[in-house]
Every structure is written in C-alpha cells, then in structure tokens.
Amino acid sequence: MGYAIRTEHLRKVYPGSKGGSAALEDLTLDIPDGRVYGVIGRNGAGKTTFVRIAATQLERTSGSATVLGHDVATEERAIRTRIACVPQESRPLYFLNVEEVVYLYLKLRGLDPAESRARTRDALDQLSLTEFRRRSVARLSGGLRRRVLCAMVLASDAEILFLDEPTTGLDPIARREVWEAIRRAIRERRTILLTTHYLDEAEALSTRLALFERGRLVLEGTPDDLRARVRYPYRVTIFGAYPLEELQSYGRVSPIEGGSLVFARENESRELARMALEKGLRVSLGPVSLEDIFLEVVGKAIDDETPAPEVEA
Amino acid sequence: MSERNRLRSLLTLVQLNGLIPIRTQPLYLVNLVASPLSFLFFIWIVSKGADLAYGVVGGMVLTMLSVGTGLQSDLTHYRHDLKFQDIVVASPVEAPVYVAGLALSELVYSLPALAVFAILFVYYGFATVTSSVVLVGALLLVWSFATAFAFTLSTYFQDVRETWMFSPIFSLVLTVLPPVYYPIGYLPGWAQIAARFSPTTYAAELVQGAVGLQPLTFSTATIDWVVLVAFTAALFVIAAFKARWKDP
Numbered sequence: 001m002g003y004a005i006r007t008e009h010l011r012k013v014y015p016g017s018k019g020g021s022a023a024l025e026d027l028t029l030d031i032p033d034g035r036v037y038g039v040i041g042r043n044g045a046g047k048t049t050f051v052r053i054a055a056t057q058l059e060r061t062s063g064s065a066t067v068l069g070h071d072v073a074t075e076e077r078a079i080r081t082r083i084a085c086v087p088q089e090s091r092p093l094y095f096l097n098v099e100e101v102v103y104l105y106l107k108l109r110g111l112d113p114a115e116s117r118a119r120t121r122d123a124l125d126q127l128s129l130t131e132f133r134r135r136s137v138a139r140l141s142g143g144l145r146r147r148v149l150c151a152m153v154l155a156s157d158a159e160i161l162f163l164d165e166p167t168t169g170l171d172p173i174a175r176r177e178v179w180e181a182i183r184r185a186i187r188e189r190r191t192i193l194l195t196t197h198y199l200d201e202a203e204a205l206s207t208r209l210a211l212f213e214r215g216r217l218v219l220e221g222t223p224d225d226l227r228a229r230v231r232y233p234y235r236v237t238i239f240g241a242y243p244l245e246e247l248q249s250y251g252r253v254s255p256i257e258g259g260s261l262v263f264a265r266e267n268e269s270r271e272l273a274r275m276a277l278e279k280g281l282r283v284s285l286g287p288v289s290l291e292d293i294f295l296e297v298v299g300k301a302i303d304d305e306t307p308a309p310e311v312e313a
Numbered sequence: 314m315s316e317r318n319r320l321r322s323l324l325t326l327v328q329l330n331g332l333i334p335i336r337t338q339p340l341y342l343v344n345l346v347a348s349p350l351s352f353l354f355f356i357w358i359v360s361k362g363a364d365l366a367y368g369v370v371g372g373m374v375l376t377m378l379s380v381g382t383g384l385q386s387d388l389t390h391y392r393h394d395l396k397f398q399d400i401v402v403a404s405p406v407e408a409p410v411y412v413a414g415l416a417l418s419e420l421v422y423s424l425p426a427l428a429v430f431a432i433l434f435v436y437y438g439f440a441t442v443t444s445s446v447v448l449v450g451a452l453l454l455v456w457s458f459a460t461a462f463a464f465t466l467s468t469y470f471q472d473v474r475e476t477w478m479f480s481p482i483f484s485l486v487l488t489v490l491p492p493v494y495y496p497i498g499y500l501p502g503w504a505q506i507a508a509r510f511s512p513t514t515y516a517a518e519l520v521q522g523a524v525g526l527q528p529l530t531f532s533t534a535t536i537d538w539v540v541l542v543a544f545t546a547a548l549f550v551i552a553a554f555k556a557r558w559k560d561p
Binding site for chain 1: 314315317318321322325326328329333334337338391394395396397399400402403404406407478538559560561
C-alpha cells in the first residue's frame, strides 16, 4: 500500500489572522491511496485549509506536504495533472447546461472530444443526471448543482479526487447516489479525500477518518480504531424506568425520551443489557456511532458553532 | 501538459466563456458596441463631424480595453462566487492558458464592435497596408496589457463589486483622459505631460499617425512602440510575480 498524501508538521497561518492564530497546526498525517479518506470536524476546524493545501490551491506556512510523492510547494505542476477538486461552496457556471459542465471540464483538462463525450455520458448516467443533461444549470436546484460538480470530477481521469463537502444541500436519495458513484471510483483504485459535516456519510464511505478540531488532528484511524480510542465504545439504549444511580455505575448516562442512553465499555454494556432485559425492559446495544465519538472527544456536536474547549491531541 | 492539450484547453475556455454565453444571451454582443459608439456619437455632435476619424481610432482602443475590464469582472466572479478558479488550479490547466483563454473569449464579445469600427476605418480611407499593420499591432499590445493588468488586479479583489467600482476608473484613466479620442494637442501643456503616463496615449498616437490624422516622425513612432512594448512587458512581469494563482 502506498500513500497518496503525506504531511509532516504542516502548519497554516493566514496572512493577517488575528494574533497569528493557526488555521492548521502541526498536522502529521499519512493518507493511503485507493481509498476514501474522511476528514470530519466542525466549521473552522481546518478541513478546508488542509484540502486546499493538498490540492495546491493554498500556500502552506511551514511543515511539509506531498501528494503522490510530489511536494505541494515546489512540484505543483506534477500534482495538478493527477488531481481534481470540488471546492466547498463551488457552483457550476450557470450559463452552461449539465452536459456541457462535465464535457467542457474534461476537454479543459486536455481529454480528447470522443473520450470526453463517453466519460460525460457515463458520469451523468451514474449520478442519475441523464434526464437533466440539456437543462441549464441556472434552472437546477442547489442539490442538483452539487451533483453536477461531483459528476464532473468523477468523470475525470484524476487519481486523487478532493471532495470538500460534496453532498451539502442534497436530499437523502441524491446523497446516496453520490455515495454510490464514490464507491465506484474506489473500485477504479482512485483516492478520495472527503470532507463532510455528515458523520453518517463519513462512516459509510471512509476506510479511515481524521477528526479535526481547532486546526489540530484529534483522532485518526479506521472507524473501529476511533471507537477503541474512546472511553466508552458501546452504547446501550434502555426504554423504560431504570434507577439512575445504578445506570451511572456502568458508564456515562444521557437521558432520552422514554428511557436512558448509556455509554459504557464492552463488558459493562453487555452486563447492563442483560440486567435490563431481566427487568423486562426493551434494550438495544451496539457500538457507538461516529457522532457519539465526536461528541465525547470534542465536547460539542459537529453542527455546534460555539468554540469548543481545548482538546488533547 | 502537451502543446496540443494546451491549445485544446485554450479553445475550450473560448467556447465556455465566449461562444456559449453569447448563444445563451446574444445581447452581450451589443453591450461592448454601446460605449465606443456612444463616444463616437458624442464626438460627431460636438465636432460637427470634423473629429469623427479620431473617434474611430479611439473606439477601437476603448473596445480592446473593454476586454480587460470584462476579463477583470469575469475572473473575480469565477474566483470568488463560483470557485471556478480553484477547480481550474487543481487541474492540469496552467495560469497563462487560463488567462489567455478567458482573454480570447472576451475578444469574441468585442468582435461586433471591432467589425463596426473596421468598416468605418475602411470608409474613411485609412486602410493601407502600413496603417493596418500598425493598427493591429497597437491593438494587440493594448489587449495584452489590459489582460495582464486585469488578471493581476482580479487576484486581489475580494468581491466582484470591487471590479464595478474599478472599471469606470480604468476607462477614465486609460481612454477618456488620455488623447485617445482626440489629438494630444487639444490638451493643455501639463495635461499632455500627464497623458504620457498612460500607455494608450502611445497606442493612439501610433494609429493616429499611421492613418495620417497626426504627423508622426520615425523617432516618435519608435519611442511610442518601445514604450508600449515595455509597458506591456512590465505588466506581464508583474502578473507573473504578483498575481495570485495559488492563494497565500
């Protein structure tokens, strides 16, 4: 297994930032090739800064970063022929139609017209956009526009695809169509760096994940690695009344409507589930979700906009 | 990227930013004819037709400069509102190809205006081999420095509204105040000196001289070409070192 992206002590301070605070601090990360690598974090966590440095759109302040073995600071040209990017908040040119967006992007990258046409047809088909192919971008919903941009880069010949919040604004069905297209890209052994606010999306698609908070890497690994690193890797949901003091002896308790949610270690969670069943209560037991992990590590939900407390790397 | 692929990218940009928008909204073509023809009309009224020939030369220079102001707006809009420049940066397309492609696409918009002025140029009996060569050369240099200037500025703008503020100033300083639409002798002495800071003064002087509107000695023509080429080269050097293709 090789690495698509590697960083060492990567740091970014934007010119003119207040007090010289870093948007990205001491990031050392190895991203394997041929997989989906998820980057999650709240707004301002440093996800987009990292993507933009790796996609050669933004200068780094210090440290190093290589993409496919090439330095992002000195070998941009070698990198750019092998990458494609859907930037956060990007929109397709509104005067083009759907087919033109994809086809002209491929021609812009230097692909010949016949290949561009064939790839465009496939990509539109994969993302269920064929019926909209002649429709002007100006007449598309926000979600469809994002889908067109995804089709555009997925149709390319790039080895690494940077998808920065690609499914924002998409309905659940459209999101799953994008997921399917991403999975197909993986079968072609391409690397995808995916940043997302949707933790279910990150979990469903990513082989490995990095959790960013306040410009720092807080957790990194496979979803199972991440679970193993938290204090309580299992969640027990109990429907019905159960003495709170007893529950607290098993782990961390959160009240939910009609019952309690308990985060516990494996043995304790099994024991608690057994006890609850013996009391005739309805119980569900499973590993914690990525959302639970995020909440435990960061101390805030991913969509919480307030500053988080200091976290340990 | 091979030369063939560079050419393909360039032509794709012309199609993408020139031909397709015009197909969608043909009124774009009228837009670039409107300003130079308005000036021409004004000059015709005020001079009772006597200085109309200057208006023809000035109209061509203004049309080429309009390519620069149009490019400036498009580049800023694509960079900030659509993030299209970021998409292009993370692709094999290089900055000079991107800028040249968009600058050529802007030229497509100006073709009707250029056609109108070319007809008037022939109508006034200006079209000799020498004057045509001088005209094309001078206009190409105006187009080139306007492109380099527009690209550099656009990479510093934070919003497309800043370009709306800047474009009229750009036109005022480069086409209205300098003697593009009239002979330099119409200006008072101090203004003639100030006009020498504008590269369009040299372009207009060359064309006005080549078509016989103004006397132009060999040495003056040489100085005009040298200044115009040097100014254009300087703007390209500034663009190469100061324009932000990759954000700082």
